[in-house]
Structure formats: C-alpha cells, structure tokens
Amino acid sequence: MYFTVDPSGGIAIYLQIVRQIKYAIAEQTLRSGQLLPSVRVLSQQLAVNPNTVARAFQELQADGIIETLRGRGVVVCKGSLDRCRKQRKTMIAERVADVLNEALTGGLDADEIRAIVEQQLKSIKNGKG
C-alpha cells in the first residue's frame, strides 16, 4: 500500500488520504478486519503531520469505513468493500463529469476531449510500463 499526497493546496491532504484508503479497500489492497498502518507510520510515509492522518481516520470512522480497537490500531469494517466500491465509482464519475464539463465549457468538443483522454491513457500506461 503506497499512498502519496500532493500538498500543493488543491485538495485538503486529509481528504486525499481518505480517498486513497477508500480506493485501497475497493481494490482489496486493504481487506475487512485488516489493520491499517498506524497513524505514526502513515504520517512518516506521507511526510505529513500525525494529526492530519488522524483527521482522515476520524472521517473514515464517522463514515463507518474503519473502526478503532483501543490501543491496538484501526481496522477495516465488515461491509466496507462494497461501500468503498460504490463510493469509488461515484467519486470518479463526479470528477470525470467536472472535467468534461469544464472542457466543453472551455470550448473543446467531444472529439477533442476523446483525443485528450486517449492520449493521456496512453502516456500514463507508458509512464508505468
């Protein structure tokens, strides 16, 4: 599980962490019952203050995704796989809609957008491969 965070101010760091943990659960990189990396470990890994990670955990707990075992750590709740999968789909669709909306408003047409999508899909793939 390798989380990364972009502190440049676009989106609050703790929300980025929330999202990535949800994705990791959706991906089954994190499974129900499994312990999450501790606040301290995760905060070091992300070069972020422990409070910021704790805040992310708070949110996830309020959302019923994770659960705290006193003194032992934080685990993924039972039904979280399904919920995270649904949320992931919604979150991504929303962001896609935003960007497309902006692109269309900004004067690009559907084909130009498709071209950008394909180009980016390719470059990301290559960046990885």
Added chain:
Amino acid sequence: MYFTVDPSGGIAIYLQIVRQIKYAIAEQTLRSGQLLPSVRVLSQQLAVNPNTVARAFQELQADGIIETLRGRGVVVCKGSLDRCRKQRKTMIAERVADVLNEALTGGLDADEIRAIVEQQLKSIKNGKG
C-alpha cells in the same frame, strides 16, 4: 459571458474565475482590447465577494493576460488569445490526466474509464440540450 462558480470548497473560487476568464479569451468570447466586466458587476453576477474577483484579476494581471487602464477598467492584453489557447489545452489535459491517473490507481481499467467518459459526455449534452 456567463461565468459560474462552485463554492463547495474543491478549488478556490478565485482560481475558478481565473480559469473561466482564460477560457473565455481562448473562445474569443473576450477579445484583445475588450473591456472585462467590472469587479463589482462580476462579483454580483457570481454572488461572490468583490475581493475574490479582485484577487482573480490580480492573478491574471500578474500573468500578463489582462491589463488595467486607469479610469477605464480592465482589458484583455494583445497576445492573450494565443497564450490562453495554449494554457487551456494544457490545463484541461492536466486535469484529464489527474482524473485518469486517479481512476487507474483506483482500480478502474481503460475501458471502464472510456465508458464513464462517454456516459458523462452524453449526460452533459442532454443536460444542456
């Protein structure tokens, strides 16, 4: 020129305004030499504090996109059309890349993403038509 702004906190409002003005210039809805709506007018139209609009204008001026003419208002600079077109493409491509990256990292594959893109393109078109 009808700008809209989403105050929900994702992106700073003044940056949304900056972006939309650049788009308007790229689209030639705003042309070189043309007067922009005044801070006051635009702030009312967007239901936003005048300071926020002023902040956006500062940014655009620092970027050489617009220029203040004493006593007359704010106008689009000469070379802005080209610059805004380039920036628009870059900005959108960047955001598309971001979203796609997130979607891929989040465990969706290229086809799932294309499906979402098409679905959103359709729904946006319908929402408008």
Added chain:
Amino acid sequence: MYFTVDPSGGIAIYLQIVRQIKYAIAEQTLRSGQLLPSVRVLSQQLAVNPNTVARAFQELQADGIIETLRGRGVVVCKGSLDRCRKQRKTMIAERVADVLNEALTGGLDADEIRAIVEQQLKSIKNGKG
C-alpha cells in the same frame, strides 16, 4: 448563551460543546438561521483552544445541525430544532439510564434512588433560586 466546560477529563471538551450547542438549539436559545458565536469568541469565552471549538463545529456540521457560510460564520440549519429536541431527549435518557443502572448495581434500591433524585432536584432549584 452561556456555555461552560469542565476540562477535568471525564468527557472530551469538544463533545461537551457539541452537547451544549444542541441543547441551546433545543431550547431555541439558538434558532435556525441564526449565527453562532465565532470560533474565536467561543474559545475565549470557554478558555479553550480555538481548534477544540472548531472540532465541535466539525461534528455538528457532519451531523447536519449547523452549516458554514464561507467567510461569514456558522449558522443553525433549518430542521435542527426538531432533531436537537429528539437528540436531547435520547441523550438525557441514556445518561439517566446509566446512572440508575450504576446505582442499582451499586446496591441502592428504587426508593433510595428516588430520594436522591428528589433531594438533588431540590438542591439544584435552591442553588438557582
């Protein structure tokens, strides 16, 4: 609206604030649409760190009781009166149940408990009158 807070560690301060604000709404000391005292003011009044008050506001916002107006402050949401009245009743009944349970477990019988209740009701009334 005079809130007080007991920092002795029994219950987290931010939860005490949450509770008192809910009570104030239930009492209509705070009404829908009304601005709450600002984080800074309230933190001074309670001799507590602003972050602690902010944390309480977070909780209330997550619970849909209050709403943030950017740059202006925090207001009570529309349906909050009813919700807070219900919650107040539940919260108090729970705490009463806890105490009674403890008292019964601790070896007091129902009449001894009633006696204590009446005695305290009287002494509180006198303390106030």
Added chain:
Amino acid sequence: MYFTVDPSGGIAIYLQIVRQIKYAIAEQTLRSGQLLPSVRVLSQQLAVNPNTVARAFQELQADGIIETLRGRGVVVCKGSLDRCRKQRKTMIAERVADVLNEALTGGLDADEIRAIVEQQLKSIKNGKG
C-alpha cells in the same frame, strides 16, 4: 462478583473498575480481609488488558481501600466497608446531580425528569427480570 465495563470511551475503563470494586465492597460482596480476584483473572473476565486492571488496583491502594500482601495477593483493608459506603453514596449522588443538572439546563422540567427516571427504573427492572 461480576464486573462489567463499557469501553465506549465515556469514562476511563480503569475508573469504572475502581468504582465497581468500591461498590462490591459497599455491598459486602467483597469483605475486609478477603482476597480480590487476581489482575490476570479479572482482566480476562473483563476482556481488558492486565495493565488496565493493575492501574485500577493502584488507585484503590493509593486510596487505602485495598492492600497488597506479598505472595498472597490483594485484600480489602479493614475500614473499607464504611468508607466505600460513604463514597458510594457520594459518587452516585454526584452523578445524579450531574445528570439532573444537565437535564434542567437542557430545558427539561422536574416532572419530565421524574418521568424519565421512572421509565428507566422500570425498563431496567424488566431488562433484568
């Protein structure tokens, strides 16, 4: 002696244990000179870490309620019956006062409170019977 503990975070677990032992002494379930269950046994019974029980014993010892006999275990001190009875009454009266205070501050009147008390007394009785 059957202790129970509520780990939900309202009150520290070790304090709950302290209180229950005092109650057990007041009830003469535990008598002067009698051996308490060992830290190990009690921690298993309560599904709690031994350190937490040990911490409770520390408190009771500091308060002169119990005493460690080397090699034999922990016993109830001589004068503890009286002291625990007094403390029990005080503790319960205090907690009742707290709750009533909160209820009155929260806008309920004496009769509403009595109603809740009676309702809870009944439901607890039924829960047990």
Added chain:
DNA sequence: GTGGTCTAGACCACA
C-alpha cells in the same frame, strides 16, 4: 473579521 487546514508537540488511556 470568518472558518478551514496544517504543523509541532504534549499528555492520556489502553495493549
């Protein structure tokens, strides 16, 4: 002025 976020660092209860 308003709230939101973040850092740095402390102390606590619990395992």
Added chain:
DNA sequence: GTGGTCTAGACCACA
C-alpha cells in the same frame, strides 16, 4: 507500541 485529545500558533480563502 496504539489512537484520542488538546494546546499554540501559522497561513489560506473568503466577506
């Protein structure tokens, strides 16, 4: 070791 809470204080976007 674990997370929870709190303080002190900074910077940001917004009104």
